[in-house]
Amino acid sequence: MTKTLSRLALACLFLFADGIEAQDATPTKTLTIFTTRGFIAAIQSIAPIYEKATGFSLIIKESPPTGNTPMAITNRLARGENADVVIMEDWELRKLIDQGHLQKTSRIDLGKSFIAMAVRKGAKKPDISNMKKFKKTLLNAKSLALSDTSSGTYLSRILFPQMHISERLRIKTRTISAEPVGEAVARGEAEIGFQQLSELIHVEGIDVIGLIPDQVQKMTMYSAAISTGNVQQEEATTLLRYLSSKAARTAIKLSGLTPVH
Structure with a gap:
């Protein structure tokens, strides 16, 4: 575990100061997230405290955005593999919206990468x-x-x-x-x-x-959206709201991204 990741874990203790009110819930349901590598550190650091507060366990699946591998997010969605939320490079995410895999109205920007x-x-x-x-x-x-x-x-x-x-x-x-x-x-x-x-x-x-x-320099925007498949709409919306809140800003910044919100 690197020193940066240790700071990320420590920062998570304070993430809910102005976010979702902690309820000390034991995770009983799950939300599945497909994410590319650039956002993995941020979402992994947020997950434990989010799960404790909401009772939803985050199943995080790191995948490349595109490519020949069957594990690429584009290929996972194309064959009907389910995800509640997708986080990836914005131009690739917009393609998935155009293809009908993601909900256009749910798209939010999370962080800039350089x-x-x-x-x-x-x-x-x-x-x-x-x-x-x-x-x-x-x-x-x-x-x-x-x-x-x-x-x-x-x-x-x-x-x-x-x-x-x-x-x-x-x-x-x-x-x-x-x-x-x-x-x-x-x-x-x-x-x-x-x-x-x-x-x-x-x-x-x-x-x-x-x-x-x-x-x-070339900036890459990481964005998120909710799937159009069989999703838990309310819970996925709550997660996106939290990811775009001030409470998640510290984790996003420590992960090496520049927060948008």
Whole structure:
């Protein structure tokens, strides 16, 4: 358990100060949540105290948003697997709304995420404080790792070509699937790694250098909505109301996201 996650757990003791009134209930019913990795730390830290207060146990299923894996949220919903609430990157969530899998009127924004860079713990920390130094760090790195999701796609297909360095980076770039980029960096499989801050700061064995420069930063919004399937509408609405409240703000912030509310 990392120090950040420990702070998250401690913060949960105070989450209900201005949220749902605690009832000291023993969970007897369940709400199923599909969430992508970027919001997993926040929802896991909120769950225990929410369950105690409401009597609803949160079944949290972490899944990639899309892809060929049957565990992807898009594929789970397409084959009729049930979830009360879905939390994921906003543009992917809106596609599911358009496809009829999620309720449009229930959609709420929860937190903003930004791309950061990490190195193996104890390694030299490159300077990426401006564009010139950022570009130099990329070119000087012996190897780099990107995710196979939104941040990695943006870097490899948009940013690096715009910086005119994509060909020079291609041979030393590794795309990471099914695990956080930080874990590959921690094992020494890449000198530097890039992913959403909320996905990097909970990985042991790395040092997060910081966010990439503002001029080339790409914000990812994490949003939530209620399924159109067989759901517990009132209880799911109560959960979304809580996730968008001031009470949940601390957990969302400590998870590496910038709260919207």
